[in-house]
Structure formats: structure tokens, C-alpha cells
Amino acid sequence: xxxxxxxxxxxxxxxxLYTFGQRAVWNTVTGFIESAFWAIYVVLFMFAMRIQxxxxxxxxxxxxxxxxxxxxFASSTALWTMYVISLLDQFxxxxxxxxxxxxxxxxxRVNIEKTKLWFPEETxxxxxxxxxxxxxxxxxxxxxxxxxxxxxxxxPIVTGMAAxxxxxxxxxxxxxxxxxxxxxxSSGSKVCQWGEPIAWGISLLTNITSTSIIAVRAWGHHxxxxxxxxxxxxxxxxEKILLILVESGFIYCLFWVFLSSLYISQ
Numbered sequence: 001x002x003x004x005x006x007x008x009x010x011x012x013x014x015x016x017l018y019t020f021g022q023r024a025v026w027n028t029v030t031g032f033i034e035s036a037f038w039a040i041y042v043v044l045f046m047f048a049m050r051i052q053x054x055x056x057x058x059x060x061x062x063x064x065x066x067x068x069x070x071x072x073f074a075s076s077t078a079l080w081t082m083y084v085i086s087l088l089d090q091f092x093x094x095x096x097x098x099x100x101x102x103x104x105x106x107x108x109r110v111n112i113e114k115t116k117l118w119f120p121e122e123t124x125x126x127x128x129x130x131x132x133x134x135x136x137x138x139x140x141x142x143x144x145x146x147x148x149x150x151x152x153x154x155x156p157i158v159t160g161m162a163a164x165x166x167x168x169x170x171x172x173x174x175x176x177x178x179x180x181x182x183x184x185x186s187s188g189s190k191v192c193q194w195g196e197p198i199a200w201g202i203s204l205l206t207n208i209t210s211t212s213i214i215a216v217r218a219w220g221h222h223x224x225x226x227x228x229x230x231x232x233x234x235x236x237x238x239e240k241i242l243l244i245l246v247e248s249g250f251i252y253c254l255f256w257v258f259l260s261s262l263y264i265s266q
Contacts, residue, residue: 012104013103013104016103016104016107017103020094020103020107024090024091027087027090028087030083031083031084031087034080034083035080035084038076038077038080041073041076045069045073048069049066049069052065052066052069068131068134068135071131072128072131072132075124075127075128075131076128078124079121079124079125079128082117082120082121083121085117086114086117089110089113089114090110090114093106093109093110093113094106094107094110097109118174119174119175122170122171122174122196123171126167126170126171126196126199127167129163129167129199129200129203130160130163130164130167130203132203132207132252133156133160133163133203133206133207133210134160136156136206136207136210136211136249136252137153137156137157137160137206137210139210139214140153140156140210140211140213140214140217141153143214143217144213144214144217147217149213149216149217149220152209152213153210153213155209156205156206156207156209156210156213159202159205159206159209160202160203160206162202163199163202163203163206166195166196166198166199166202167195167196167199169191169192169195170192170195170196170199173189173191173192173195174192204253204257207249207252207253208253210249211246211249211250211252211253214246214249215246215249218246
């Protein structure tokens with residue numbers, strides 16, 4: 001009985017397998033991390049909905065807050081879903097969908113197919129970013145109402161509008177020129193290629209400015225209460241809420257610094 005001959009793997013195929021394996025491991029780890037954050041987001045969203053519904057939907061502000069919360073959660077869920085679908089399709093395309101093609105042709109097909117979700121993903125991600133900017137600007141405006149700090153809120157308002165303008169430019173470029181290679185940036189002019197990172201940078205500036213204004217407002221409120229009630233007192237509920245807003249705002253800013261530096265390094 002003869003032993004079946006196992007076809008040898010060429011150096012080129014070894015390189016393809018190694019490259020695809022590295023990318024698959026990285027994408028899978030990223031998928032697990034995104035899934036963990038999404039699960040946390042589900043819990044926070046349910047908690048936020050419970051609070052908002054318990055307080056009642058009585059005026060325009062509460063309606064807008066409810067709609068914004070639902071939009072941010074729905075868009076984040078859609079982004080997570082599209083990422084998981086894209087990841088599974090890459091494995092299916094490489095191992096199952098094209099058994100008669102060579103490894104190089106399989107990778108080429110997978111790379112073409114995975115770009116189908118790039119435009120809706122970019123659109124959702126960027127508009128999610130703009131809505132987030134609007135929320136933090138609104139917080140600063142409300143908290144600084146009837147104070148001298150409110151005039152400073154016009155700074156993040158202007159930068160937020162600039163970020164929105166670059167988002168529109170980016171999406172227009174992606175719609176007309178498409179994506180460049182295996183990157184999610186546009187293949188058009190320099191303005192198109194740098195439109196998205198510029199929008200990120202301006203969004204980061206918007207969040208830093210808004211959060212800093214909120215921090216100054218929180219510090220002023222803390223000093224006022226300390227002066228009136230003394231230092232030996234418990235923190236009020238308002239102080240705790242302001243502290244959470246400041247901390248969460250700066251954590252969000254650190255996330256954008258990491259994301260921007262990762263983009264530039266690549």
C-alpha cells in the first residue's frame with residue numbers, strides 16, 4: 001500500500017500563511033476586546049435607560065437625551081456586529097469559500113470582500129464621534145450656564161463644527177474615490193487622505209477643551225462649598241457627578257490620543 005504524497009508548501013505559501021495567521025490572531029484578539037467593551041456598554045446602557053425612564057420623559061431635553069443614548073448604543077452595536085461579520089467572513093473566505101483557488105488568490109478575494117463594509121463602518125464611526133462631541137459640548141454649556149465660563153464653550157462649539165466639516169469631506173472622498181489599498185483612508189487627494197485623522201485631532205481638541213471647562217467649573221463649585229461649609233464635610237452628590245464627568249471626559253481624551261498615535265505610527 002503506497003503512502004499518499006503530501007504536497008510541499010512553497011516559501012511563498014508559507015509567507016502567505018504566516019501573514020494571514022498574524023492578521024487573524026490580531027483581529028481575533030481585537031474582536032474579543034471589542035466584545036468585552038460592548039458587553040460593559042450593554043450594562044451601562046441598561047442602567048442609563050433605567051435612570052432616564054424612572055425620571056420620566058417630560059420635556060424636550062429628556063427626549064433628546066434618550067434619543068442620543070439610543071443612537072450611540074445602536075451605532076456602537078452595529079459597528080461591533082459588522083466587525084464580527086467581517087472577521088468571520090475572512091476566515092470563511094480563506095478556508096472554506098474558495099477551495100479551488102491558490103492561497104494568494106484566496107487572500108486577494110478576502111481583501112476585496114472585506115472592504116464592502118468599510119464605508120458603512122466609517123460612516124457610523126465618524127458620526128458616532130460627532131454625536132459624542134455634541135454631548136460633551138452640551139454638558140459644558142449646561143453646567144456653565146449663567147457664568148463667565150459659558151463664553152469659553154464657544155471654542156469647542158467652533159472646533160466641533162470644524163470636525164463635522166472634515167467628517168463630511170472624508171465621507172465625500174470615500175464615496176467618490178474609494179479606499180486606498182488595504183487602508184480605510186481615501187485614495188484621493190492629500191486633503192482626502194488626511195481628512196479623517198484631522199477630524200480625529202479636532203475632535204480630541206473639542207473634548208479636551210470641553211472637559212477642561214467642566215473641570216474648572218467643578219473646581220469652582222468645590223471651592224465655593226468648601227468656603228461656605230468648611231473642609232470637614234462629605235462630598236455632595238453634585239460634586240461626585242461633576243467628578244465623574246471630568247474623569248470620564250479625560251479618559252475619553254486618552255482613548256483618542258491612543259487612537260491617533262496608532263494611526264500616525266501606521
